[in-house]
Amino acid sequence: MDSPGTYLETNLAPGSALLESNVAGRQAKRSSNRLLVAALLMVMGLVLIALSVPLLPLQDPIATDYDHMAEPPAAGHLLGTDLHGRDQLSRLLWASRTSLLVGVVAIGLALLAGIIAGGAAAYGGSLVDSFLMRMADIFLSFPIILGAIAIMAVLGPGRRNVFIAIAFFGWPVFARLFRSSVLSVKKLNYIAAARVLGASDARIFFRHVLPNSLTPLVSYGTMAVGGAILAEAGLSFINLGVQRPNPSWGLMLSESMGMFEQSPWLVILPGVAITVTVLIFILLGDAATRALDPFNSGPETR
Amino acid sequence: MPPNRFILHRLLQMLVVLIGTVTVLFLVIYLMVPGDAAQVALGDHATPEALDTLRHELGLDQPLWKQYGIYFSRLAHLDLGTSYELKRSVGSIILDHLPATIYLTVAALILETVFGIGWGMLLTLRRSRRLRAISVASGAVLLALPVFFLGLVLQYIFASRLGILPISGTGGWNPLNLILPAVTLAAAQTAIIAAVSRSSLSAEMEKSYILAARARGLTRSQAMWRHAFRNSFAPVATLLAIDFGTLLGGAMITEIVFSWPGLGRMTYFAAESRDVPLVVGSVLVLVTIFVIVNTGVDIIYGWLDPRVRAGEGVNG
Numbered sequence: 001m002d003s004p005g006t007y008l009e010t011n012l013a014p015g016s017a018l019l020e021s022n023v024a025g026r027q028a029k030r031s032s033n034r035l036l037v038a039a040l041l042m043v044m045g046l047v048l049i050a051l052s053v054p055l056l057p058l059q060d061p062i063a064t065d066y067d068h069m070a071e072p073p074a075a076g077h078l079l080g081t082d083l084h085g086r087d088q089l090s091r092l093l094w095a096s097r098t099s100l101l102v103g104v105v106a107i108g109l110a111l112l113a114g115i116i117a118g119g120a121a122a123y124g125g126s127l128v129d130s131f132l133m134r135m136a137d138i139f140l141s142f143p144i145i146l147g148a149i150a151i152m153a154v155l156g157p158g159r160r161n162v163f164i165a166i167a168f169f170g171w172p173v174f175a176r177l178f179r180s181s182v183l184s185v186k187k188l189n190y191i192a193a194a195r196v197l198g199a200s201d202a203r204i205f206f207r208h209v210l211p212n213s214l215t216p217l218v219s220y221g222t223m224a225v226g227g228a229i230l231a232e233a234g235l236s237f238i239n240l241g242v243q244r245p246n247p248s249w250g251l252m253l254s255e256s257m258g259m260f261e262q263s264p265w266l267v268i269l270p271g272v273a274i275t276v277t278v279l280i281f282i283l284l285g286d287a288a289t290r291a292l293d294p295f296n297s298g299p300e301t302r
Numbered sequence: 303m304p305p306n307r308f309i310l311h312r313l314l315q316m317l318v319v320l321i322g323t324v325t326v327l328f329l330v331i332y333l334m335v336p337g338d339a340a341q342v343a344l345g346d347h348a349t350p351e352a353l354d355t356l357r358h359e360l361g362l363d364q365p366l367w368k369q370y371g372i373y374f375s376r377l378a379h380l381d382l383g384t385s386y387e388l389k390r391s392v393g394s395i396i397l398d399h400l401p402a403t404i405y406l407t408v409a410a411l412i413l414e415t416v417f418g419i420g421w422g423m424l425l426t427l428r429r430s431r432r433l434r435a436i437s438v439a440s441g442a443v444l445l446a447l448p449v450f451f452l453g454l455v456l457q458y459i460f461a462s463r464l465g466i467l468p469i470s471g472t473g474g475w476n477p478l479n480l481i482l483p484a485v486t487l488a489a490a491q492t493a494i495i496a497a498v499s500r501s502s503l504s505a506e507m508e509k510s511y512i513l514a515a516r517a518r519g520l521t522r523s524q525a526m527w528r529h530a531f532r533n534s535f536a537p538v539a540t541l542l543a544i545d546f547g548t549l550l551g552g553a554m555i556t557e558i559v560f561s562w563p564g565l566g567r568m569t570y571f572a573a574e575s576r577d578v579p580l581v582v583g584s585v586l587v588l589v590t591i592f593v594i595v596n597t598g599v600d601i602i603y604g605w606l607d608p609r610v611r612a613g614e615g616v617n618g
Contacts, residue, residue, distance in 0.1 A: 134318055134322065137315075137318075137319050138319050138322035138323055138326060139326070141319055141323060141547070141589050141592060141593050142551075142585070142589055143547055143548050143551025143552060143589075143592070144551075145551055145552060145554060145555070146551035146554070146585050146588060146589070147585070149554070149570065149573045149581060149585065150327065150573075150581055150585045151330065152573055153572070153573040153577070153578055154330055154331060154576075154578060226446065230446075230448055233448050233450075234448060234449065234450065234555050237450045237555065238555060238558055239574065240570075240573060240574070250448070253448075253450060253451060253454070257450075257454055260457075260458045260462065261458075261462060264458075267451075267458075270451075271448065271451035271454070271455070274446075274451065275446045275448065275451065276446075278446035278448075279442055279443060279446035282442050282445055282446055283442065286442075
């Protein structure tokens with residue numbers, strides 16, 4: 001009864017759902033690629049700023065000047081000075097290095113640990129698998145800031161311990177993602193094909209399984225960098241992260257938290273700096289998720 | 303899985319996680335403390351005799367596995383140790399500060415439930431591109447805003463400038479004092495709840511039973527309220543349960559900004575003075591509450607919804 005002709009006519013007639021969703025899908029794909037490029041450019045901009053800070057003609061971010069305390073933005077100090085007379089612009093820019101470094105190093109460590117644990121879980125047999133996954137459950141039951149507080153209480157404050165604290169409680173999500181991703185890639189035909197062609201286990205893992213299993217980790221990892229930057233800012237805000245007089249946005253906010261009335265720029269600028277930086281990483285993570293998702297074909301898919 | 307086996311399975315899993323948590327904290331304290339706990343407790347100027355006495359009292363002269371046993375048997379008697387700074391039992395200090403944190407957390411949880419789900423419903427019913435774009439953008443900003451910055455800005459606007467809300471403290475449990483900290487704490491999670499409830503609700507609204515309901519003459523919003531909402535609620539409920547823990551732990555910075563006398567702020571002061579038993583005790587209490595609440599929600603949902611028992615639930 002249903003000839004192919006009628007099927008196509010009903011489904012592909014102008015305005016029909018199928019046709020519409022295909023067009024919308026292509027549009028969504030194109031706009032998500034544009035978003036990805038824009039987000040990548042913004043992250044590259046951030047990295048470029050952070051790298052070029054030592055080369056810029058900035059004032060000393062640490063030298064105090066008690067003759068010029070909490071001055072509003074003016075020609076000498078474009079973004080004003082803080083409570084110790086330090087140049088706010090210089091401190092903001094130097095602090096961007098701290099934030100990016102913490103984000104990249106802490107998440108890099110968590111990613112590495114997650115790949116090792118997730119890979120071991122996927123390859124090590126059911127005993128290793130259930131042990132590692134229960135470990136992941138245990139670590140996931142700590143809200144990250146709380147776990148970090150425990151680590152900081154034991155190891156003491158400081159930037160290096162911020163790396164450790166974030167990585168210590170950050171690895172389980174990467175491990176879970178990598179494990180499930182490896183398990184699904186291992187089942188694919190081209191892995192079997194490589195095995196038939198005589199490739200060694202190591203070669204199959206490093207050439208085929210590893211690169212193809214990293215996709216979900218990339219988008220989650222990008223967002224996690226934003227999360228790590230927020231965590232560092234939070235820890236520094238409560239004096240358990242980066243220590244004085246080193247510049248960190250969280251620390252700058254905590255030093256001037258009582259100054260909103262008199263010198264709002266001291267509070268607003270570091271706050272905006274954190275928000276914008278984290279936002280850029282969230283955007284990149286989101287754009288990467290959409291661009292890398294092979295099933296992203298409709299405007300409703302997120 | 304039959305209901306009873308499912309419950310047993312979840313309880314066993316909870317027990318494993320709790321024992322693991324205690325073990326992780328035990329290892330954190332005993333392997334990572336530079337020097338040893340007695341030195342940290344008594345400070346740098348303690349006499350060797352005093353150190354030896356305390357080491358013996360704390361069982362530090364025993365081998366690791368024996369210390370682990372002692373630690374567990376103490377916990378079994380609900381003994382969390384003694385605070386280095388306050389010289390009081392950790393349990394009683396925690397009990398003093400827990401109510402304020404629960405009060406704040408529950409208020410924030412209610413806010414994010416109401417506004418997050420409301421936001422998600424609005425997006426499901428009004429399928430306008432512009433509203434969607436504005437929501438995605440503002441949600442991302444809420445996620446990126448550091449809690450302490452949001453708190454300071456809200457304090458400035460509503461307390462310093464407009465003078466309509468108190469700036470900090472509990473004001474003797476005055477509900478007005480609760481508004482700013484609760485909003486601050488709930489902001490980021492509200493955006494997440496909104497996104498999850500929108501996608502879960504929209505997916506439910508595409509199902510054929512909604513089409514059938516619409517064919518019977520229900521409007522979209524009636525169909526949503528009477529049918530789709532209930533069926534789309536499982537992922538939101540799971541997320542809310544997880545959020546309860548996130549909020550409990552995340553309340554720390556909010557409590558500090560608003561001088562809220564809760565467990566988080568107390569833990570912070572303890573961490574600053576490196577009062578290890580107090581920090582570890584309150585982290586343990588918060589994590590335990592979190593794990594119990596999570597398991598409880600899972601069990602309730604597994605009981606109500608056979609799909610969860612079969613492993614189709616968000617938590618697997």
